[in-house]
Amino acid sequence: MPDAExxxxxxLEQAVRAAEQALIEFEIAVETFRVEVENFSRLHHQRLGPMYSRLDELDAQIAEAVAARSGDPEDVRRAREARGLVMPMPEVEELFFGWVDSEGLSPEAAAMLTERPVQPPPRVRPSEEARRLYRELARNAHPDLAADEAERARRGEFIVRVNAAYAAGDEAALRELADEWAAGPRSPERRAGRSDELYARLEWLAERKELLAAMxxxxxxxxxxxxxxxxPDDPDGLLExxxxxxxxxxxxxxxxLAELLN
Structure with a gap:
């Protein structure tokens, strides 16, 4: 019986290891896509934001011109609604906040003002070593492996730094974090039986996968x-x-608008 147990x-240990590996690969894929969405969103706003603003302004001016011609209360209402959708122009300080350094405008600001193409933000492509380090740190330092709240808080703060380093594709920072974790305090061993620990771990892995799938x-x-x-392979071309x-x-x-004003 002991042999069977x-x-x-x-x-169970093999199942947990397989589930951990699958989950961590899924986490890496989701995090990489999240970073790319964030980068693309910023570039989309920089490149196309002024065009959307111009379209809103033209819609408002067209509606106002129609209302001025017809005098119809419904046209006046539509004109007011269209004008209400136009974003107000920011103050100069707000417009250039974070764009001016000791040498003047940043490259992105200068590119926009001169209508030159804006350089896209770097696309994060973590190296294999960065992926390996991230997997190990995620497996070893996850807050849900903590035995008490103090250890959970320590792990949580640490994982925030791990995620930030991975999002930046910073292999050196991940290596430093791995060394820091290896030298840091270890959580006390759990008193529950090994099988109970493994079953609990499988349940958590399943819940975590559902959460990541939703994300x-x-x-x-x-x-x-x-x-x-x-x-996915040519987002800059899509923006163009x-x-x-x-x-x-x-x-x-x-x-x-010119036709309406003439």
């Missing part, structure tokens, strides 16, 4: 995530295509 424990679905269903999935469409809309609305 030991064999069952070994099978991934939310990212993919977002407007930016959906756009990024349309052209959208920009061309927006420019065509701007030209069309400017023509319409």
């Amino acid at each position: 030991a064999a069952g424990t070994r099978r 991934a679905a939310e990212l993919e269903s977002s407007a930016i995530g959906a756009m990024l999935k349309m052209a 295509e959208i920009a061309e469409q927006l420019l065509a809309q701007v030209a069309e609305k400017e023509t319409r």
Whole structure:
């Protein structure tokens, strides 16, 4: 009977290791996609934000011109609604906050003001070593492995730093964190039986996978995530295509406004 119990424990350990590996790979994929969505969102705002603002302003001016011609209360109401959707221009300090350094405008600001292409933010492609370090740290330092609240808090603060280093693709920082974890205090051993620990670990892994799946679905269903999935290998080309469409809309609305004002 003891041999059968030991064999069952070994099978549980194998199942836990396999589930951990699968979960960590899933975490890496979700985190990498989250970082790319964040980068693409920033570039989308920088590159296309002014065009969207121009379209809103043209819509408001067209509605106001129509209302001025017709005097219809319904047209006046639509004009007010259209004007209400236009974002107010920020103050100069707000517009350039964070864009001016000791040498003047940042490259991104200068590019936008001169209508040159904005350099896209670097795409995070963690190296294999960074992935390995991240997997080990996520496996060893996760807060849910803590035996008490103090240890949970310590692990939680540590994992925040691990995630930040991985998001930046900083292999050196991950290596330093691995050394720090290896030298740090270890949580006390759990008193529960080995089988109970393994079953609890499998339950947590399943719950964590469900949470990550929900996060991934939310990212993919977002407007930016959906756009990024349309052209994962050439997001800059997708932005250029959208920009061309927006420019065509701007030209069309400017023509319409000119007709109304003449």
